[in-house]
Amino acid sequence: MTTEGTATDFITPDQAVESVHHKVIPWRSKMPNAAHNRLWIIALALLLFTTGCSRYAVEMIRDNKLRHQPQLTPNHTPRPQTWRNDEVTWSWLGHATVLINLQGSWIITDPVLFERIGPPEAFDNAFGIRRITKLPLAPDRLPAIDTVLISHAHYDHLDLPSLKFLASNNLLVVAPTNTTRLLDNVTSSVIELGWQTGEQRYLKQPDGVEITAFRVEHYGFFPLGKRKAPSGFNGYLIEKNGVRVVFLGDTSFQRHRNAQGFLLKKPLAIDWSKKLDGQRNDLCIIPIGDSYYRQNHISPAEAANIAGAIRCDNILPIHYNTFILTPPNKSVENPQAVLAGILQQAKEQYRLQCANDNGKSLPLAEIGATCILRRSRQSHSQQ
Ligand SMILES: [Zn+2]
Numbered sequence: 001m002t003t004e005g006t007a008t009d010f011i012t013p014d015q016a017v018e019s020v021h022h023k024v025i026p027w028r029s030k031m032p033n034a035a036h037n038r039l040w041i042i043a044l045a046l047l048l049f050t051t052g053c054s055r056y057a058v059e060m061i062r063d064n065k066l067r068h069q070p071q072l073t074p075n076h077t078p079r080p081q082t083w084r085n086d087e088v089t090w091s092w093l094g095h096a097t098v099l100i101n102l103q104g105s106w107i108i109t110d111p112v113l114f115e116r117i118g119p120p121e122a123f124d125n126a127f128g129i130r131r132i133t134k135l136p137l138a139p140d141r142l143p144a145i146d147t148v149l150i151s152h153a154h155y156d157h158l159d160l161p162s163l164k165f166l167a168s169n170n171l172l173v174v175a176p177t178n179t180t181r182l183l184d185n186v187t188s189s190v191i192e193l194g195w196q197t198g199e200q201r202y203l204k205q206p207d208g209v210e211i212t213a214f215r216v217e218h219y220g221f222f223p224l225g226k227r228k229a230p231s232g233f234n235g236y237l238i239e240k241n242g243v244r245v246v247f248l249g250d251t252s253f254q255r256h257r258n259a260q261g262f263l264l265k266k267p268l269a270i271d272w273s274k275k276l277d278g279q280r281n282d283l284c285i286i287p288i289g290d291s292y293y294r295q296n297h298i299s300p301a302e303a304a305n306i307a308g309a310i311r312c313d314n315i316l317p318i319h320y321n322t323f324i325l326t327p328p329n330k331s332v333e334n335p336q337a338v339l340a341g342i343l344q345q346a347k348e349q350y351r352l353q354c355a356n357d358n359g360k361s362l363p364l365a366e367i368g369a370t371c372i373l374r375r376s377r378q379s380h381s382q383q
């Protein structure tokens with residue numbers, strides 16, 4: 001035990017908290033430095049440990065840093081150099097990153113290509129959350145990308161090292177409103193699209209890709225000191241020669257937030273069939289993981305519901321099996337299997353199938369699998 005007034009004093013947690021709450025620190029000058037530092041560490045720890053935010057942080061540190069996670073190697077390796085320019089071919093590279101060859105136009109969504117992710121200010125890639133499944137191809141095996149779509153500025157979707165890696169004179173980055181300022185001059189050409197401002201559509205010449213931003217039910221980044229001008233959050237409809245691809249970066253099922261991304265008092269029901277123009281979509285890229293956070297994400301059942309409402313012929317489920325963003329005890333295990341079960345019950349499991357480039361059909365597009373669009377209206381009528 002310690003003796004009062006010695007250099008090895010320990011302050012009880014109660015004393016520490018009390019001192020912080022009341023800002024009474026007349027004894028500070030009498031405290032030896034080491035004990036004083038310990039006091040502040042204990043006080044801070046106690047304050048942090050009583051908030052949900054810190055419990056989340058502690059769980060994330062435990063799951064990403066302390067618990068040994070063997071890294072999985074994907075079962076498939078895409079070979080984009082073999083993809084034909086008169087077809088629509090895609091491969092999920094993990095999390096929200098999808099490489100698409102849309103009839104000769106190379107598009108990548110929310111590219112995250114390296115080992116770790118994290119907020120640039122706090123961790124950057126050196127200390128951030130580590131992949132649990134490897135990227136299915138080396139980044140330098142990627143083709144020259146024409147268009148990058150950024151759905152919103154959360155660090156699992158906007159990764160500056162990946163954007164810097166892809167940057168080239170011919171690269172166009174499409175990002176939500178108020179996002180260019182975060183890009184740190186990583187590329188020469190950035191277009192901001194925002195459903196909030198009415199600047200929603202962009203026709204890319206000369207390759208004829210048309211990109212339309214629409215509202216998803218999520219939020220963007222609130223920079224310190226600029227809370228009144230947060231960055232936006234988009235879903236995208238990508239069209240070329242009548243082929244339609246929908247990309248939902250992150251979304252909840254109901255509306256929990258207003259147009260700036262601030263939480264509403266009560267969630268509002270959303271009619272997803274009115275989100276787009278009611279036409280069929282050839283491919284819908286839909287997140288299914290991390291649904292514990294219902295204000296920001298959707299469950300596999302809600303993903304199936306949305307896919308029906310916006311008329312998706314093919315569903316590519318994403319946002320799982322790549323980074324641990326939800327502590328495992330709060331996660332839906334194998335959300336892709338849950339989604340497959342729901343679609344099977346509805347006799348719609350064909351929507352998940354991946355028509356592979358080696359002529360086989362996979363029941364689900366796993367990370368790295370190569371899928372080719374078989375226009376569903378034709379293939380359904382042939383079945
Ligand atoms: Zn997000």
Ligand SMILES: [Zn+2]
Nearest residue numbers: 154156157250
């Ligand atoms: Zn996300």
